[in-house]
Amino acid sequence: MRFLSVLAGFVGLASAMLKVKHRGLDQQSDPLNRRESAAYPANTIDMPIDHFPHNPRYAPHVTGTFKQRYFFDSSYYKPGGPVYLYISGETSGTNRFSNLQTGIIQILMEATNGLGVIIEDRYYGKSYPFANSTTDNLRYLTTEQTIADNAYFAQHATFPGVEGNLTAPGTPWILYGGSLAGGETAFSLKEYGDILFGGIASSAPVKTVLPYPEWYDPIQKYGPQDCISSVNAIVEKIDYLVDSHKEEAINELKAIFGLEKLKDIRDFAMTIAFPIGGPMNYPKDTWQELNWYPAYSAPDFFDFCSNVTNINAPASVTAFDNALAKYTHGKPWVNLGNYADFFKKAFLPLCPSGDYDSTSCFGTQNASFWADESNGPGRSYLYTSNNGVLGPSHAESTTPSLELQISEQPTNTAASISKLIDLPIDPWLGLCYHAPGTPVRESSDLNPEYLIAGAGHHWDSSGIKNIPAEPLFIQQAHLWEIKTVQKWLRTFKDWKPGHGK
Structure with missing residues (x-):
């Protein structure tokens, strides 16, 4: 081949x-993008362009902010409920609306009286820091900056029409991401476990390799x-x-x-x-x-x-x-x-x-x-791909790489809790926690993990608003996600960010 x-x-x-x-x-x-979605109003937060003003990697530094979009659904929310942050990844936030309506966020919101919010990644949709994407302007497009956005947003977000202060760490914030956004979820928890309570990383590449011919392995094994x-x-x-x-x-x-x-x-x-x-x-x-x-x-x-x-x-x-x-x-x-x-x-x-x-x-x-420097998802994704999707290169000494060893659980166990969900026919499995050749995984309440038999690329993000009618292997995965998050939430009152549970 x-x-x-x-x-x-x-x-x-x-x-x-x-x-x-x-x-x-x-x-x-996100195959759900093909479905019609009712609009959620766009909100914006003034997000710092540069979260690391003393890091020479981002020199020359800028001190401004940009308008980062987010969208939320409070239809299930009751005071005291958690906030579920869906990380949009390499697309416009509007293309993730189905996850608030019938997908994993809707499922968890309904089960726990939570509020769901989609954050649009920097350099996608309409959340561009600059008027164009020159190579210099793209220097702030790193996983390091992106996951810092997630932590900053959790500490400063407001939700018009919703009473009370829902910011972290006073409110439990639980992240969800699939694929690239799954990796961002894992690294957000690793770096900001004193702010973010937990997260679900689905089909999350926690390792970077180039090239990646293993993408074809599940097709070779499971295809006709x-x-x-x-x-x-x-x-x-x-x-x-x-x-x-x-x-x-x-x-x-x-x-x-x-x-x-x-x-x-x-x-x-x-x-x-x-x-x-x-x-x-x-x-x-x-x-x-x-x-x-x-x-x-x-x-x-x-x-x-x-x-x-x-x-x-x-x-x-x-x-x-x-x-x-x-x-x-x-x-x-x-x-x-x-x-x-x-x-x-x-x-x-x-x-x-x-x-x-x-x-x-x-x-x-x-x-x-x-050389076209216009803003667009293609140029953003190309830059990300060629400059290390998981952050700074190992060759750089200015900032440590965010890459996790594929054998370790990507969570800061002194604070946040996370669960990893992988899927056997996913072409990205080779970069995920359950990659072939890794040790047999054992789940625990603190660090739960799940391999959904027979499933593909973050299939758990899909829902039909009727869990009993789902195929058994997806139904059981969704029920497991619900009870796992419910267990987490019972421990929140004893959670001391940065000091363990």
């Missing part, structure tokens, strides 16, 4: 913006095996052509997919992998967008596999299985025609101009495109 591994490394990072042009980063990490075998065999043959420098054969291969205009082999690798997906870039729904509830899920991946293994394809399609056999010692490329036919029908229309090598389509080699 070395050819697809290109997608997991250089190409995946270099082309993160193409995904935004096609469908937006927010769809990757006839499809997986076919794709693997095709990729192996592509590897052979590339390693053998068979340029004529590579050009013929590109033409079979309708991509002869794509000059760079890395762009070709990225593009034909779109039906499968990858760590950073894909314009349609993939394995990562599968969900336990049909209305939330996306069938694209299985549509692809069904087409790849179609035994009734017309001869005009299956003929391509032998088109390149002359380059592979007479061995046919089984199902290549089906693969290419599906790709051309599903993905070439995304580029109606037919200029496939342009950055408006599938090319990534135009440097001027990447």
Whole structure:
């Protein structure tokens, strides 16, 4: 699978913006975004741009603030109830409204008379510190600054129409984040356990590696095996052509997919992998967008596999299985025609101009495109990806890295409490607490953990406002989350921030 591994490394990072042009980063990490959501009014807090004025990493320092958006739901709140902070992550806060309505925050609010609030991450949605995103202006986009926002917000937030002071640590603040936001949740608790009472980190990468070909491991293991075998065999043959420098054969291969205009082999690798997906870039729904509830899920991946293994394809399609056999010692490329036919029908229309090598389509080699300094989620996410999603690099001595060892529980046990939820078919599992090869995990009341059997990328965030009607494996996970948080809240009266329980 070395050819697809290109997608997991250089190409995946270099082309993160193409995904935004096609469908937006927010769809990757929250399949619920496809649902209609009633609006919550936007509120803003004056958030310091720089929480670390003496850290040379952020020099030259600025002293101003920016308007950071947040949205809240107090329909279940009763005095004395907790605040649930949903961390928006790499998208606009408006794309997370469903979590207040039917998702995990709604579930916990209803069970504990809590108030739910979504905070929009800096440099996403409308929460930009500057009018543009020059490289200099992006220097304040680090996990270190982002989690400091969470702590500051918990200490200063107001909720119009809600009586009383709900700030931390006087009120129990419990964070929730999934995926990137799950990592931010874990690190918020690690660094600010004297302010934040607890948190749930779901599908949370607590380790950074680059590249990350392990993204494909759950697909290899749990995907339809006839499809997986076919794709693997095709990729192996592509590897052979590339390693053998068979340029004529590579050009013929590109033409079979309708991509002869794509000059760079890395762009070709990225593009034909779109039906499968990858760590950073894909314009349609993939394995990562599968969900336990049909209305939330996306069938694209299985549509692809069904087409790849179609035994009734017309001869005009299956003929391509032998088109390149002359380059592979007479061995046919089984199902290549089906693969290419599906790709051309599903993905070439995304580029109606037919200029496939342009950055408006599938090319990534135009440097001027990447120099665009306009504010946007693609540029923000690209900067985050290339500068360490979990904060400062190990190579920097000015600030310690926020990266946690994957074997440790990412909580400050002297103060906050957290629980980690992972999911076996999640492509990000390899960076999470329950990663393959880690020790057997044991849950406790202080540091609970849960591996939801058969589940994918932070599936626990999804809800239908009817827990008894949920599939048993999701129902039990939600019930476990409720009782775990209820246990936490019983201890709050004895909680002494920064001094343990």
